[in-house]
Amino acid sequence: MQKSELKTPYFMIDEDKLIANLEKAQQLKDISGVKLVLALKCFSTWGVFDIIKPYLDGTTSSGPYEVKLGYETFGGETHAYSVGYSEEDVREVADICDKMIFNSQSQLAAYRHIIEGKASVGLRLNPGVSYAGQDLANPARQFSRLGVQADHIDDDVFDSIDGVMFHMNCENKDVDAFITLLDAISERFGQHLDKLDWVSLGGGVFFTWPGYNIEKLGAALKTFADKHGVQLYLEPGEAIITKTTDLVVTVVDIVENGMKTAIVDSATEAHRLDTLIYNEPASVLEASEQGAHQYVIGSCSCLAGDQFCIANFEQELEIGQKLHLLDSAGYTMVKLNWFNGLKMPSVYCERSNGDIQKLNEFDYSDFKRSLSQWSVK
Template sequence: MNTSLVNQSIPVPTPYYLLDEAAIVANMQVIARLCELSGAKALLALKCFATWGVFEAMQPYLHGTTSSSLNEVRLGFETFGKGKDDTNNKETHAYSVAYSADEIPEVLKYADKIIFNSLSQLNAFKEQVAAQNTPVGLRLNPNTSNSSFIIADPARPFSRLGESDKDKISEVLSDITGVMIHNNCENDSFEAFSESLADIEARFGDILQQLDWVSLGGGIHFIAPDYPLEQLAARLREFGETYGVQVYLEPGEASIHGAGTLVTTVLDVMTNEKNLAVVDSSIEAHMLDLLIYRESAPISAINHQVVSIAALAVSPIDNDPADNGSRDDNSADNTIIYGRSCLAGDIFGEYALADTLKVGDQVAFANAAGYTMVKKNWFNGVNMPAIVIRRLDGSIDIQREFDYSEYKASLS
């Protein structure tokens, strides 16, 4: 965390997302190092992070973008790829769980590679794609994964995410040049990744030998300080050389980890057995993954002063009064921070704070870049957070503010 980032007063009302380009570039340098050692290419996963106002700082370190929809592939092309500068060599990969027929012509305008999720989609559109000479990929699902969350597990029962029948995949090898395998989610274990890759090699190695490229997707938390980056690089290089393929990675969270906060202001304080505070933001509207994954947000700053306060292990998001497992003797002094929406479970977390929060205090929540800004919404008509960027030179850009007209326009 850049202390000058949180100690600096920002001339925009809360709530706002605050992105730190220096922190992003620090992540970029790790990714570039991994690519240098391994020979892999790295594509920004726009499904995780698509705030194009910082793409200029990311562009020197990445090889392009990968997408999950027509809108994302167009955004990647226009803001990161050839649409921005016809002379650059950035790649724009297109993937979707399902394309509609009318989307294909436009996708092909932007894509350097198009990846189909299923054999039926591949067969439906392969002739149209072949006419444009665009390389084609297929999503391969190995039916195994490294995911702690069933909602995010591509190998969950009855998964629609990719094909796993080796015989059927073999029948279309003449129609594809590569495969995409995305079966990691917040996986911080090199050993687990390597074992999973070995399993894929054992079952699909003869298919991999016939390809030009393999994308291993994202969800590998190699950005962690203690992650054995050199071992990962060696494993990726060995994989690429064994099968004669260009390896791609699709870092999302790894690209922007620790680089974003959501800054809020306390609007009200109450007491109901514990201290309660209501801020001018909402997890359902502005940090939706907290609700989806039943997690809490760490606090990174209070009143512009750097702190590091994790939410307690037992959170009121899933409170069981009979379970006192992680509560301490002073739990009545803890503070629960709520969002301002009408959802009863709109809870950022429960915290043991040195001082009781007061109306007007500013609270900044960490981990507010990946899978947050791409999911923000207008639930309850709560004010949409502005987007603020602290540039590499220390200057502050108010990248975007939102108002009532945009709330109204989002409806009908």
């Protein structure tokens, strides 16, 4: 299968780029002793788990289906977490998870009897400090529902759980900022952590970002783990798959209304939702900052403000030309939807030997089945 034969839109995962991130993850593990569990909420494309599994220790989830997926397709440790469990959810995963982390003391009290003797019990704490570029993604934002607030904790709870989870980062590329958060947790909760077996520090630590000081992070994690006598976990998502995947699209029309817009056969609302939610423009491989030809890269959806970015090009774009939207793995394939009845992107992986492996493709029957299976008669 040749790339030129592939019909857009499609995602292309690059195995070599994925391995480069995973080798940094292994370096961090070797330095610090931390265990890493893949955050399935960010990336769940299990067709490439064979690449990831040798480097990571398991998976972590935000809902019962992710628990099942991690257990069935990844193995290793399976961590279960949800902001709000139902009793059915807990019973559904109690026998297949290694750790179950509750979001509140009330949920812990209501459901821990179901998992006792089956899984290690944990509780999410909200330390009241965080690092996030936008309030929407800030776990410590005002009136946060995520984790038990420090002033609401019943100290006796630490005698009846095995571990805790702090998730307080979002795309944190600053190792010193992370260490400051780590020190704050140690100071505020240290006497309680000393009683526990494990501590998860959540995700959002961008240790694979170019220039990140992995050695400094590793040393800080090891110091924390040794001080409190706990096994540390991180829950990387984007750190594992950043810069590994392109969303490849085709220019289907060019229109002009004050600016030229190249309309492509994809949409942020359907295929790259975080571009829209967080107002973070995509980057285009073919673009050039010095290019004299500027275009809006516009979606083919009916949403007026649905566009990928504004970009400059050395040459005028042409209908039928392919564009590569870079860094399109995180929070994309897990959020795909059928808005406007647009064609869903296929998913491929370019293996290290040059082979193109098809991981998934979709057609009209998938769209139809997602809306109804039976008609009312």
